[in-house]
Each structure stands twice: as structure tokens, then as C-alpha cells.
Amino acid sequence: MTKIKRISITWRSFLPVCYKEETNNKPSSPRSVLKPRLSLSDVSITGSPMSISMEDLSTSLVGSNLHIFTLAELKTITHSFSTSNFIGEGGFGPVHKGFIDDKTRPGLSPQPVAVKHLDLEGLQGHREWLTEVIFLGQLRHPHLVKLIGYCCEDEHRHLVYEYMPRGSLENHLFRKYGASLSWSVRMKIALGAAKGLSFLHDAEKQVIYRDFKASNILLDSDYTAKLSDFGLAKDGPEGDKTHVSTRVMGTQGYAAPEYVMTGHLTTMSDVYSFGVVFLELLTGRRSMDKTRPSREQNLVDWARPYLNDHRKLDRILDPRLEGQYSTTGAQKAAALAYQCLSHQCKSRPTMSTVVKTLELLQNFNDIPVGTFVYIAPLETTKEAEKQTEESKKGNGHQNRHDSHHRRGNRHRMRSPRSPTVYSSPSPNDSLTNATNSPRPSHEVKVV
Ligand SMILES: Nc1ncnc2c1ncn2[C@@H]1O[C@H](COP(=O)(O)OP(=O)(O)OP(=O)(O)O)[C@@H](O)[C@H]1O
Numbered sequence: 303m304t305k306i307k308r309i310s311i312t313w314r315s316f317l318p319v320c321y322k323e324e325t326n327n328k329p330s331s332p333r334s335v336l337k338p339r340l341s342l343s344d345v346s347i348t349g350s351p352m353s354i355s356m357e358d359l360s361t362s363l364v365g366s367n368l369h370i371f372t373l374a375e376l377k378t379i380t381h382s383f384s385t386s387n388f389i390g391e392g393g394f395g396p397v398h399k400g401f402i403d404d405k406t407r408p409g410l411s412p413q414p415v416a417v418k419h420l421d422l423e424g425l426q427g428h429r430e431w432l433t434e435v436i437f438l439g440q441l442r443h444p445h446l447v448k449l450i451g452y453c454c455e456d457e458h459r460h461l462v463y464e465y466m467p468r469g470s471l472e473n474h475l476f477r478k479y480g481a482s483l484s485w486s487v488r489m490k491i492a493l494g495a496a497k498g499l500s501f502l503h504d505a506e507k508q509v510i511y512r513d514f515k516a517s518n519i520l521l522d523s524d525y526t527a528k529l530s531d532f533g534l535a536k537d538g539p540e541g542d543k544t545h546v547s548t549r550v551m552g553t554q555g556y557a558a559p560e561y562v563m564t565g566h567l568t569t570m571s572d573v574y575s576f577g578v579v580f581l582e583l584l585t586g587r588r589s590m591d592k593t594r595p596s597r598e599q600n601l602v603d604w605a606r607p608y609l610n611d612h613r614k615l616d617r618i619l620d621p622r623l624e625g626q627y628s629t630t631g632a633q634k635a636a637a638l639a640y641q642c643l644s645h646q647c648k649s650r651p652t653m654s655t656v657v658k659t660l661e662l663l664q665n666f667n668d669i670p671v672g673t674f675v676y677i678a679p680l681e682t683t684k685e686a687e688k689q690t691e692e693s694k695k696g697n698g699h700q701n702r703h704d705s706h707h708r709r710g711n712r713h714r715m716r717s718p719r720s721p722t723v724y725s726s727p728s729p730n731d732s733l734t735n736a737t738n739s740p741r742p743s744h745e746v747k748v749v
Pocket residue numbers: 389390391392393394395397416418447463464465466467469470473517518520530531699700
């Protein structure tokens with residue numbers, strides 16, 4: 303096993319190390335992926351992720367093929383983070399499209415990328431950035447978005463991902479204009495996302511994703527779903543432990559009730575969140591929607607009674623499907639959602655069972671013949687650029703105005719867009735025990 307050099311330093315001493323990286327930015331050499339997977343706690347001596355230097359991080363992740371970019375390189379590839387390259391914004395900060403090739407760095411294959419830029423005034427910070435680098439830097443799967451590299455210079459933090467031309471599921475499912483997703487595409491997305499979660503849960507060193515929601519499911523040109531955003535991910539329980547005790551974090555409307563009540567995190571919490579997203583796919587409604595009448599605002603509470611009643615099921619299915627779905631498929635899908643959303647976490651299926659059920663659901667073709675809407679697959683580069691243009695007009699990805707609106711609402715926790723849930727910390731939570739604050743990004747600056 304790779305020997306890890308550990309140095310305990312404070313945030314102040316951390317800054318020069320980051321700065322040093324600017325001149326020492328060799329990409330990790332392409333060796334085989336590390337086994338076993340390193341945890342956040344493996345790369346720091348004090349248990350605080352602040353105690354790792356960037357040199358240690360790149361040494362620890364040797365073999366993961368992550369590139370360490372300079373800020374200057376990222377400015378070049380995103381045209382100085384220009385508004386024309388802006389594709390959206392979430393809790394971490396703004397996201398810009400860029401293009402890398404071997405002019406950026408010898409050996410890089412030409413491809414579009416998405417560059418996430420940590421908003422220093424935002425809710426998230428170095429911890430989320432580091433968690434993402436450590437988890438996604440080592441995990442590779444067709445249903446996880448690929449992390450290509452990162453940048454850490456002074457206080458700046460960036461993440462560079464493969465570009466997903468169709469943006470997030472959230473943007474597709476809840477947009478007001480444009481063709482709605484067909485039944486078969488919804489089932490394909492559910493299966494892809496379920497495979498991503500199943501991979502995490504069945505890994506030798508289990509991962510609990512903790513933030514499964516429509517905005518974190520990104521779509522490739524052919525609607526292959528990939529999970530993004532590992533900033534809240536946790537290693538699963540070890541030994542004979544049944545759960546991980548942690549501060550409750552995640553997103554209102556998606557987080558499992560027993561996790562919100564107790565802070566006890568298990569893979570079954572992810573299964574519940576999967577059930578919520580699956581219900582969003584079936585109904586076309588958001589998990590929390592304050593614009594609806596009060597009894598319909600919480601999607602699960604409203605829809606649950608209909609899920610195991612075949613005669614009433616069509617009352618909750620997305621009207622934008624215009625009846626174009628398999629009746630048997632819809633009944634089986636509703637039954638699956640019902641199981642995933644069970645109050646009793648032990649009654650929920652594992653994600654590998656969910657995958658098997660969804661694989662069967664792909665084969666229900668008794669869809670009534672109706673209006674045929676053809677959605678052309680996007681050509682990665684040209685079409686994606688066009689989509690960026692559209693996103694700026696508000697059609698595709700999240701536009702800047704909406705993003706700011708959403709981010710403001712995250713703080714106030716009144717958003718119809720499911721803000722992050724925070725609660726008091728558990729003493730056992732190694733990730734968050736440095737702070738009780740819901741603003742970890744600000745806490746890390748004063749360590
Ligand atoms: N790899 C990517 N390829 C293409 N678009 C992306 C990529 N990553 C993010 N985006 C887009 O950027 C926007 C912001 O994404 P981000 O993950 O930062 O926030 P979010 O998931 O919307 O919100 P939250 O902070 O609650 O997770 C989204 O609209 C998403 O579509």
C-alpha cells in the first residue's frame with residue numbers, strides 16, 4: 303500500500319503550499335487506480351481535512367490520473383470565466399464550460415469540460431472541495447461523472463469535470479418550456495442513476511452518497527445518467543457498526559426521515575432519496591414545492607397513498623407524459639417507489655435490487671401510440687455550445703439569475719428547490735466536528 307506522508311498544518315501555513323503548486327503542477331502519472339480507496343481521514347493526521355498539504359494530496363492520489371491545473375490554465379480554457387461560458391451555479395459556486403486539449407497540457411485529449419469555481423462567499427468550502435477530490439478522484443464508473451482534475455491556488459479552489467451536454471435532470475424535468483422527457487427516457491435515467499448508487503454501496507469500501515437529488519444527476523447526450531457532487535459523501539460504517547453517526551446534512555425533501563431525526567446514516571438513507579427522485583420522475587413534481595396547495599407541497603406525503611392503488615395511480619403521473627407510458631410498467635415503477643420510500647429503512651430494497659427491478663422495467667413496451675416527439679442526440683461539441691447559448695436564455699442549464707435566486711433561497715431554506723438541511727453536529731462526525739456552523743467554507747479559513 304502507498305505510504306502516505308502526513309503533515310499537520312494550519313490554514314495559514316496551508317496557503318503557501320497551495321501557492322507552491324502553481325510552479326509544481328505536474329499531473330499525476332497514469333498508474334493504476336489505488337486500492338484500497340483512501341478516505342478523508344487517511345490523508346490527514348489530526349482527522350481534520352485542513353491538515354493535508356496539496357503536495358500530500360497529489361501524492362496520495364497518484365494513480366488516479368487527476369490533473370492539477372493552474373488558475374491561469376483554467377482562465378485560458380474558460381475565456382477568463384466569461385459569461386458566455388457560464389453554464390450554471392449551485393451551492394459550491396459558478397460553473398463554466400471550457401475546452402482542454404494538448405495545448406493546455408501535453409497528453410490531454412481534446413474535450414469540453416465543466417469548471418466549478420468555489421464561491422468564497424458561499425456556503426461550501428475547502429472541506430467539500432477536498433471531499434470531492436478524494437472520493438471522485440478515486441472512484442471511476444460509467445454512472446459517476448468523471449473528475450478530470452482540480453486547482454488549488456491561494457484561497458481559490460476549482461474542480462474540472464467531463465462536460466455533460468444535457469446538464470442536470472432537474473433542468474429537464476422541471477423546465478417550463480421544451481419537450482418533456484418520455485417514459486422510456488425517464489426509466490433509462492432512473493436505471494443509470496441507480497447503477498451509480500449501487501456501485502457506491504457495493505464497493506469494497508462502501509460509500510454513502512448523502513446528496514442524491516435531481517440537480518446532482520447529470521445527463522450525457524444520450525441521457526446516460528451520472529452522479530456528480532460528492533462534497534457530502536461519507537465512508538460507510540466499518541466493522542460491525544450498523545450506521546455512521548453524523549451531522550444531518552443533505553437536502554430537504556430528499557433526506558430520509560430516520561436520518562433527519564437521528565443523524566444515523568446508512569445506505570438506506572440513499573435508497574430513500576432515490577425513491578424521492580424516482581417519484582419526481584414519475585410525477586414531474588419537485589420533492590418540495592411551496593407554490594402548491596399545502597397538502598401537495600411535500601411530494602412524498604402527497605403521492606404515497608396513490609402509489610399502491612392501481613386505480614388512482616394515473617392521478618399522480620406527470621400530465622406531460624400525456625398518457626404515453628406502459629400501464630404495467632407504471633404500476634411496477636410505483637410499487638418500487640413505494641418500497642424505497644418506506645418509513646422503515648429495513649423494508650427498503652438495496653440499490654442492487656432496485657437496479658434489477660429497473661432493468662425489467664426497461665422492457666415494458668405497451669405504451670399507447672400517440673404524438674411522436676423526436677429528440678435528436680446532441681453532438682458533443684457544436685450542439686453543446688448551442689446549448690450553452692440556450693442556457694443563457696434560460697432554456698437549458700440553470701441561468702445566472704435563477705442560480706442567484708436559488709442560492710439566496712438555500713440560505714433561507716424556503717426554496718421550492720430543496721435547500722440543504724443542517725442540524726446540530728454529532729460528536730462522532732469526523733468531517734464536521736470542527737464546526738457547528740452551517741457555513742463550513744467560512745470556518746476553514748480561520749483554523
Ligand atoms: N460536469 C458538468 N457538465 C455540464 N454541466 C454541469 C456539470 N456540472 C454541473 N453542471 C451544471 O452546473 C449547474 C450547477 O451545478 P452544481 O452541481 O454546482 O449545483 P447544483 O447541483 O445545481 O446545486 P447543489 O449545490 O444544490 O448541488 C447545474 O445546472 C448543472 O447542470
